[in-house]
Each structure stands twice: as C-alpha cells, then as structure tokens.
Amino acid sequence: MCKFWNDGVKSELENLFQHISTNNTSMTTYCKAFGDENPDSVERKACNHIAAGLKYIEDITSSGSTANKTGHQDDDNFFKQSMMCAALNLYADKIRDASSTKCPIDESKIKKMFDNWNVFNKFSSSTSCSTSGVSASGVNKCFECTRQNEDFKDCKLSVSSSLISATSPSKQPTGTCNKEESKVTTQIDGLLFKNDDPSQPHSIPQVKDTLSTITNMSNSFCTQLQCAAKQYYVKVKSGKSNEVNWETLSTINDMSKSFCTQLQCAAKQYHIKSLGKKGTEPVTWVRMDKCIYIYIHTYVCIYIYIYVYICIYM
Incomplete structure (x- = not known):
C-alpha cells in the first residue's frame, strides 16, 4: 500500500x-x-x-x-x-x-x-x-x-x-x-x-x-429560475454565466416584447405582494406598476418555460 x-x-x-x-x-x-x-x-x-x-x-x-x-x-x-x-x-x-x-x-x-x-x-x-x-x-x-x-x-x-x-x-x-x-x-x-x-x-x-x-435546485424556485437563465445565456447566447444578473434586465422598458422584462416584473410583484417586502428589498430594480396585470400569467409562463427548458437542455 x-x-x-x-x-x-x-x-x-x-x-x-x-x-x-x-x-x-x-x-x-x-x-x-x-x-x-x-x-x-x-x-x-x-x-x-x-x-x-x-x-x-x-x-x-x-x-x-x-x-x-x-x-x-x-x-x-x-x-x-x-x-x-x-x-x-x-x-x-x-x-x-x-x-x-x-x-x-x-x-x-x-x-x-x-x-x-x-x-x-x-x-x-x-x-x-x-x-x-x-x-x-x-x-x-x-x-x-x-x-x-x-x-x-x-x-x-x-x-x-x-x-x-x-x-x-x-x-x-x-x-x-x-x-x-x-x-x-x-x-x-x-x-x-x-x-x-x-x-x-x-x-x-x-x-x-x-x-x-x-448543485441541488429542488428546494428553491428562485434558484431554478436563476439556473435556467444561466443555462440559456451560456448555451444559446454563448455568453458567460457571470454576465447574467437581475440588473441587466432593468434596461428593458417594453414589456410586451420581452419575456425577460415580464419575468423581472413578476419577481418584483412577488416580493411586494406575497412576501410583504418593499420595492427595493431584496430585488433592487425600479418598480414598474404596470406589471401587475401580467403577474399571474407570467408565473404560469415561467413554470412552463423552465419545464420546457429542462426537457430540452438538461
């Protein structure tokens, strides 16, 4: 030995x-x-x-x-x-x-x-x-x-x-x-x-x-969401995972043309409504009140998006 x-x-x-x-x-x-x-x-x-x-x-x-x-x-x-x-x-x-x-x-x-x-x-x-x-x-x-x-x-x-x-x-x-x-x-x-x-x-x-x-993501929806975004950016956009963060979404103003902006708004509303957080805690981008009407629909869309993404790429 x-x-x-x-x-x-x-x-x-x-x-x-x-x-x-x-x-x-x-x-x-x-x-x-x-x-x-x-x-x-x-x-x-x-x-x-x-x-x-x-x-x-x-x-x-x-x-x-x-x-x-x-x-x-x-x-x-x-x-x-x-x-x-x-x-x-x-x-x-x-x-x-x-x-x-x-x-x-x-x-x-x-x-x-x-x-x-x-x-x-x-x-x-x-x-x-x-x-x-x-x-x-x-x-x-x-x-x-x-x-x-x-x-x-x-x-x-x-x-x-x-x-x-x-x-x-x-x-x-x-x-x-x-x-x-x-x-x-x-x-x-x-x-x-x-x-x-x-x-x-x-x-x-x-x-x-x-x-x-x-690498276990099963206990956190937020983590699953982050990972799906990183996977998409690395595999589809050929970028680096460290370039993916919430701040990059804040520059998008037209919600009707961007899933990412809808996603940002949904996350914001979740922290405001469901968790009783203020507009700046813990998500730091500017609040967009017009996002409210897409809140429920976007969350359904998020789950579908992640499910489809996992089936295709993971």
Whole structure:
C-alpha cells in the first residue's frame, strides 16, 4: 500500500471535508456577494463550501509526536496547508464542472471566492512571516491558499522513496500509487473522487455528498429560475454565466416584447405582494406598476418555460 497517501494524506483530507460538510452554512460574511442575493443559489452554496475549506486550512495547527520531536512545527503546518489547498482547488474544479450542466459557475467567480476570503483574512502588513508568522497556537498566519486553476496539474511531490514505496518486494504498491505516486493531482484526485484499484480505500464520501448539495435546485424556485437563465445565456447566447444578473434586465422598458422584462416584473410583484417586502428589498430594480396585470400569467409562463427548458437542455 501507498502509506504516504492512504494513511497520511487521506486522513487529513477526511478531516477537511468533514469540516466542509458540517460548516458550509456559516460563511455568510464572505459569500453574501455571490448568488444575486439568493442564499439558496448554486453560486452561494459553492462559495460557502469553498470558504469553509479555506477556514479549515487557515486554522490548521501541527499536532502529533513528529512535530514535537523535530521542532519543525511551522514546516509541518505549511505542508498540511499546501496539500489541503491543492485538494480544495481540485474540489473547486469539480464544483465548476458539476455545475456546468445544471447551473454554470464561471471560473472568474470561482477565483473571486478564493480572492474574497483572502481579502477578508489578510494578515497585517507589519507581520514578519520569518519571525512571527506562526501564532502561539501553531496557526501559520502567512499561508495564503489561492485559486490555482491549471497551474499545478503537473506538480510532483519530492519525497523519499521509502515514504511511497514498500521496502519488501512482496508488499510493493499497486495501481496509481505504484505508477504515479509522486503526482500530487493524480493521487489527491484518486482519494477525493475515484479509486479504480479495488485494493485501495474508497474515495471520501463527503466530497460527492457536498457536490450534490451544491448543485441541488429542488428546494428553491428562485434558484431554478436563476439556473435556467444561466443555462440559456451560456448555451444559446454563448455568453458567460457571470454576465447574467437581475440588473441587466432593468434596461428593458417594453414589456410586451420581452419575456425577460415580464419575468423581472413578476419577481418584483412577488416580493411586494406575497412576501410583504418593499420595492427595493431584496430585488433592487425600479418598480414598474404596470406589471401587475401580467403577474399571474407570467408565473404560469415561467413554470412552463423552465419545464420546457429542462426537457430540452438538461
């Protein structure tokens, strides 16, 4: 067996994704700019999960006899955080890819999720990483996990062969561990998402479970509406999903010629009438009173539109 990956790295990744699974709803401060004010949107949920992962990485401290005996606590922290960051980037890739057929999230949005977290949690410029970058609790305050799209796909781990190979010929590793044991993305991808070698442990279940949670639209009509609009814009108009937002609809004045304007008005009236909201909460475009007469008919049209769209494209 490949003890370095399966016994060492995998257990740490299990802790990371257990944290993401149980703490993905507490990242509102960092993610409220995503999802066009819809907390149930696929985009907002994606940010919540990524931010939870970044929080876990930030709070990593060294533990165990190795760190205590060698005294290299900061090095141990850095290694763990680097490996976790690589895993989180691969996870972000999967979020982007899994959402592409349901509710597209543009890569620029994924990058912004990482950037926003790092802006909120930027350490003081007066802090010297060489002398005081590690706090008394063992947290490495100088480590910044950034979005690494394709930059580390060929990254290889330089470690002693004794860590990735068995000393006994009868216990030589098999599968990807034997063939590509030093390739970081190959090994982490196998631990997180797949493992075709029956002799090796299965993937971490929380990874696939959280991906399903992120792309689930069944509990929110607003989310279904957002996703249908994004799908239409990406597939039919060949645009980017990040270019779709409610503000782009506010420039259309002739309701009789635009389904989008009717849709905007219907949403506005829903918030005013059904939810008792003011004209500017939470939808921010200018109120159009003449929309009232199309309110019921437009909602019927919306359901029909989404149903037809899902049948054709999804």
